[in-house]
Amino acid sequence: DIQMTQSPSSLSASVGDRVTITCQASQVISSFLNWYQQKPGKAPNLLIYDASNLETGVPSRFSGSGSGTDFTFTISSLQPEDIATYYCQHYDNSFGPGTKVDIK
Amino acid sequence: QVQLQQWGAGLLKPSETLSLTCAVYGGSFSGYYWSWIRQPPEKGLEWLGEINHRGSTTYNPSLKSRVTISVDTSKNQFSLKVTSVTAADTAVYYCARSRGMYCSTTTCPRIAYNYWGQGTLVTVSS
Numbered sequence: 011d012i013q014m015t016q017s018p019s020s021l022s023a024s025v026g027d028r029v030t031i032t033c034q035a036s037q038v039i040s041s042f043l044n045w046y047q048q049k050p051g052k053a054p055n056l057l058i059y060d061a062s063n064l065e066t067g068v069p070s071r072f073s074g075s076g077s078g079t080d081f082t083f084t085i086s087s088l089q090p091e092d093i094a095t096y097y098c099q100h101y102d103n104s105f106g107p108g109t110k111v112d113i114k
Numbered sequence: 115q116v117q118l119q120q121w122g123a124g125l126l127k128p129s130e131t132l133s134l135t136c137a138v139y140g141g142s143f144s145g146y147y148w149s150w151i152r153q154p155p156e157k158g159l160e161w162l163g164e165i166n167h168r169g170s171t172t173y174n175p176s177l178k179s180r181v182t183i184s185v186d187t188s189k190n191q192f193s194l195k196v197t198s199v200t201a202a203d204t205a206v207y208y209c210a211r212s213r214g215m216y217c218s219t220t221t222c223p224r225i226a227y228n229y230w231g232q233g234t235l236v237t238v239s240s
Contacts (some may be wrong), residue, residue: 011175044227054230055226055230056228059213059223091198099225100225101222106158
C-alpha cells in the first residue's frame, strides 16, 4: 500500500500570507496526486488534480506542484475563507492525514 | 449541474448492516467511477470502494469482506452495504464521483473526486 504523509499537521498564518503544505508518497506515483479542501461539516472539495491542475471554479491563489514522491500545495495569499483542513490523495485509501489551516 | 444526494439509516446497533444509497442527478451515469468514502469523527478520510456503471467494483482491502457496493443504472443510483458494524464504523459516509474513468501516463481522472454527496452520519451504538 502507498502511504501518504503531510506536513505540517497544522499551521496558523496571517491573511495575505503565502502558505505551503507538503505531501510525500511512500512510492513513486508519477503526478497522480490530488488536493482537497474540507471545511467543518462539509464534504471535501477538489482543488487540484494531477498534482498541478486547477479544478474548474477554484480560485487561482491555489496551486500545486511536484511529481514522483514529493508534492507541494500552495495558497499564494491566504484569505479568511481558506480556513479548512487540506488533504492530499493518491488512489484508493491513500489520503494524507490532513493539514489544518487557521488564521493567526 | 451534477448533484449527489444520499440517504440511509443514521443509527445502528452493533452487528447490524449499514445501508446507504446515493442518487445522481444531472450528467451521465456512465463514464465515471462512483465511490464511498467515510470519515470518523475528528479523523481523516478513508476510501471504502468504487463501482462503475457496468458494476465493476474495487474495495479497500481492509474492509473488503464486509463491504458491498452495487449499482442500479435504471435509477442512476449506487449503494453501500457494510455488514457486522461496530463502534469503529461510526463515521460520516460520503458518496462521490470521479472526474473520469480511465488513466493515461499523464492524467488519472479516475482517482480524483469532483462531486460529493452531502454526507450521512452513521452512529453505531448499543
